[in-house]
Structures are given as structure tokens and as C-alpha cells.
Amino acid sequence: MSDVSGSELRALMAHVPSVEKLMASVEFAALIGEYGRTQVLSAVREALDTWRAGAQSGDASVSALDVAQLKSSVEAALRQRNESRLRSVFNLTGTVLHTNLGRALLPDEAVQAVMKALTQPANLEFDLGTGKRGDRDDLIDDLICELTGAEAATVVNNNAAAVLLTLSALAPKKEVIVSRGELVEIGGAFRIPDIMSRAGAKLREVGTTNRTHLKDYDEAIGPQTALLMKVHASNYAISGFTKEVGLNEIAPLARARGLAVAVDLGSGTLVDLSQWGLPREPTVRETVEAGADLVTFSGDKLLGGPQAGLIVGRRDLIAKIKKHPLKRALRVGKLTLAALEPVLQLYRAPEKLSERLTTLRLLTRPADDIRLAAERVQPALQRTFGERYAVTAEPMFSQIGSGALPVDVLPSYGLVVRMADGKRGGRQLLALEKMLREMARPVIGRIADDALRLDLRCLEAADEAQLIEQLKGARA
Numbered sequence: 001m002s003d004v005s006g007s008e009l010r011a012l013m014a015h016v017p018s019v020e021k022l023m024a025s026v027e028f029a030a031l032i033g034e035y036g037r038t039q040v041l042s043a044v045r046e047a048l049d050t051w052r053a054g055a056q057s058g059d060a061s062v063s064a065l066d067v068a069q070l071k072s073s074v075e076a077a078l079r080q081r082n083e084s085r086l087r088s089v090f091n092l093t094g095t096v097l098h099t100n101l102g103r104a105l106l107p108d109e110a111v112q113a114v115m116k117a118l119t120q121p122a123n124l125e126f127d128l129g130t131g132k133r134g135d136r137d138d139l140i141d142d143l144i145c146e147l148t149g150a151e152a153a154t155v156v157n158n159n160a161a162a163v164l165l166t167l168s169a170l171a172p173k174k175e176v177i178v179s180r181g182e183l184v185e186i187g188g189a190f191r192i193p194d195i196m197s198r199a200g201a202k203l204r205e206v207g208t209t210n211r212t213h214l215k216d217y218d219e220a221i222g223p224q225t226a227l228l229m230k231v232h233a234s235n236y237a238i239s240g241f242t243k244e245v246g247l248n249e250i251a252p253l254a255r256a257r258g259l260a261v262a263v264d265l266g267s268g269t270l271v272d273l274s275q276w277g278l279p280r281e282p283t284v285r286e287t288v289e290a291g292a293d294l295v296t297f298s299g300d301k302l303l304g305g306p307q308a309g310l311i312v313g314r315r316d317l318i319a320k321i322k323k324h325p326l327k328r329a330l331r332v333g334k335l336t337l338a339a340l341e342p343v344l345q346l347y348r349a350p351e352k353l354s355e356r357l358t359t360l361r362l363l364t365r366p367a368d369d370i371r372l373a374a375e376r377v378q379p380a381l382q383r384t385f386g387e388r389y390a391v392t393a394e395p396m397f398s399q400i401g402s403g404a405l406p407v408d409v410l411p412s413y414g415l416v417v418r419m420a421d422g423k424r425g426g427r428q429l430l431a432l433e434k435m436l437r438e439m440a441r442p443v444i445g446r447i448a449d450d451a452l453r454l455d456l457r458c459l460e461a462a463d464e465a466q467l468i469e470q471l472k473g474a475r476a
Helices: 006-013 019-022 026-035 037-055 067-082 106-117 139-147 159-170 192-199 215-222 247-256 283-290 317-323 325-331 334-346 350-356 357-363 365-384 426-437 463-474
Strands: 152-156 173-177 202-206 226-229 260-266 294-298 309-313 389-401 404-419 447-449 450-453
Touching: 019 026, 026 037, 026 067, 106 334, 106 357, 139 152, 139 283, 139 309, 139 325, 139 334, 152 159, 152 317, 152 325, 152 334, 159 192, 159 260, 159 294, 159 309, 159 317, 159 325, 173 215, 192 202, 202 215, 215 247, 226 247, 247 260, 260 283, 283 294, 309 317, 317 325, 334 350, 350 357, 350 365, 350 389, 365 389, 365 404, 365 463, 389 450, 404 426, 426 447, 426 450
Parallel strands: 173 202, 173 226, 226 260, 260 294
Antiparallel strands: 152 309, 294 309, 389 404, 404 450, 447 450
């Protein structure tokens, strides 16, 4: 619309209610009670300023200044402003340990422990036996050592921090020997060479990308060598003409030369996953028993706990690591320790782990159970999207995620959305994907092969009912 004349604008402005009158009105009293006077006052002023700007361009009506309408507008603005940026979502991506969606979901025991730590004082650094100051690692290091066979343990805020602290404490200005094929980069631009540089260690690469031999390590050892290091390949795999030196070969060499071996196990597991039909990964205990002097691994990947980095190994090396100034900067808080302890305790009863540990329960969920869930959700999704789209329940493959077992997939089931007329639906499918993301509880799927795909592996019973109910009120 064109700009209004001066006389018309003055006439419109005469209808603008005073801020004081609005704030004193019955309609705004409830908002002040809920959000506080400061926030409501700011929102009222913003609403009136927006109306004035519209009036100047001829895009405003007097009816919008009605107290009830202003209250509705201000309330919507306040609700949006106070909505949490961290929101629950439906993870239908097919990736169980999705880095961008928070990785491992905690079991109920951990949730209850965190709630208690949030609301009650706790002996975080207080020795109840002596009545003196304690070490927060004492809360869980015995349990970690019991489960891993290590002599000592400590915990920091993630595995990248664990690697950084280990190198900073044990190899400053000295060389660390690593196979060129293990110089990985994982999500978030975490690169082993960069971590070494920040830690003040000097990287000594040996071998080639696809083949490294024991003699490569042996010949590289010199007066400046501090550590031999092995790094889990994480989110990539090399196949074909390859050769990797196992820990069972490196450890004797290191001992013969008076050196320590550190292993970055990445998403380390405490149990043999193959007993549940999952691909086998080396456990932390096996790594320690194979001769690793130090092992670093994540708490929120295959272990199924909160974000944390665990360092286990020789008592003298752990003591040196704990004395380093970076340890205090990288230490975990009471909420992480509160969540980690009950998760670790679940491993004391491994025969019940697939029922109690959320991550393992999702990874071992039978495909037939997921298929039945897909068949129950399909009608609701079809009604939401309408006849322009064909929604079918189909088999698909899930991924473990977070760099764990990158080439292995899990048989799953989900819903696939395509154009009903068989045509490619690029923009339409993107619009549907966006619509799902903008729901009250966002639904996160993925687009692949000209279809919107929703893998239901991570949709358990309670979430399934909520998703169906949410879809009832939506229309594409």
C-alpha cells in the first residue's frame, strides 16, 4: 500500500492506546503474572511500534489496536521469546547415535540420579569417611576399573578432551608415533594432527594410508619419542590391499623400548556387542589386556551414557594426567557424574543390559517390531499429507552413528513418502520435510532417492502415540 497522508496518519495515531493504560488493564494482568512486568512492557512497546510502522505505510487497521487483539499479539510474542531453544524431537533419521540430535538417550536410572543431583546437595568433592575434601573421580573410578580391568581412571568432558589431556600431560614437545592410516578426522573437525599440535606434541607419521608394518614403528622410535599411539578408524574404513599393526604387536615393542602405548578407542564399548547380533567392536577391557597403557573412549556413544571422555590405564600415568593443569579445565560436573554412575552400574548385570540400557535396546530392536510400528503410523501420516503423496511402510537400514561401526547397518523399517503420480517431487518433498520440522515436536527424517524417509527404529511406544496424535492435527 502507498504511504498515507499526514492527516490520515494523525487520525490513525489518535487511536493508539497508552502503554500505561494497557499495562493496567485486566487483560494484561494475567500476562504480567506469568511473564513479569519487564518482559510484558517491552513486548507491548514493540507491538505498538510495529503497528505505527505499518500505519505509516498504510498497512495497519484500527481494529488491531483492540485490547484483546493486542493482548493476543503480545502473548504470542512472549511465548515465542520464552520457548526453549533446546527442544525434544522425533529422531526418525535412522541413525541411533545421532551427533546432531544428542547421541545416546539415558536410561531411567540415570535420569532419576540427575534429577536428585539437580535438586539436592551432594558429596561431589567431599569424603564422607574422613570429613575432608575429596576427589570427584573417586565417585566412579573404582567402578570404571572394575568394568575395564584398568588400574586407574579419570573422566573429562568428552573423548576429544581425553585425547588432548593425555597428550598434553605425557608428550609435551616430544614425538608421538601414529600410523598414517589412523590420522582420522571425525565430526566437528576433530583431527588427530590438530589435537597433537594443540597439546604441544609432535606427530611422527609412519607407514602409508593403507599399509603400516611393525618395523615402521620400530624404525621411527628415537630419543624424542614419548608415546606410541593407535587411533580407532571411527567413521571411515579402508578395504582392499591393507595392513594394520595390531595392539598385540605394538605393546611388546613399546615395552621393550621403555615406552607407553595409548589407544584412542573412540566410541568404546564395555561389552562384546556380537552377543546381541551386532557387529563386533574391541572392548575396553580387551584393549587393556592386550597391552594398552592408556585407553580413551566416549561416554555417550556405544557406552550409552552422558557426554564424557574416559581415560583408563596404568596408575602412574593416570596420576600424571590428573596433575596436569588442563584436567581442572576439562573436568566434568556433578550432573555428568550423576548420570554416568548408574549407566556403568547397569553393566554389572550384562544379561539384562539389552532391556535396561536405552542405546542397546534401540540397536537390538527387532525389525518386525519396527514394521508393526510403521504400519500403525502410516494411516495418520497418509491423512496428513493427502492424496498427492503415497505413504508406504517399507524395509530400510539404520546406522549406529557417531563414528561407531561406519560400514555396518541394521535391518529396520520405516515410512517412505513419494509423489502419488510417480514424478520426482524435489520441492514438494522439501516442503513436507520442512513442515515436519516445524511441528510442535519436530519430526526429523531424511530425503534420499526422490523420497522422504522416516526410519522408526528410535520411535518407541510412548513416542509413537504422541506422533500419531500430533499428526491428527496437521495437514500438508
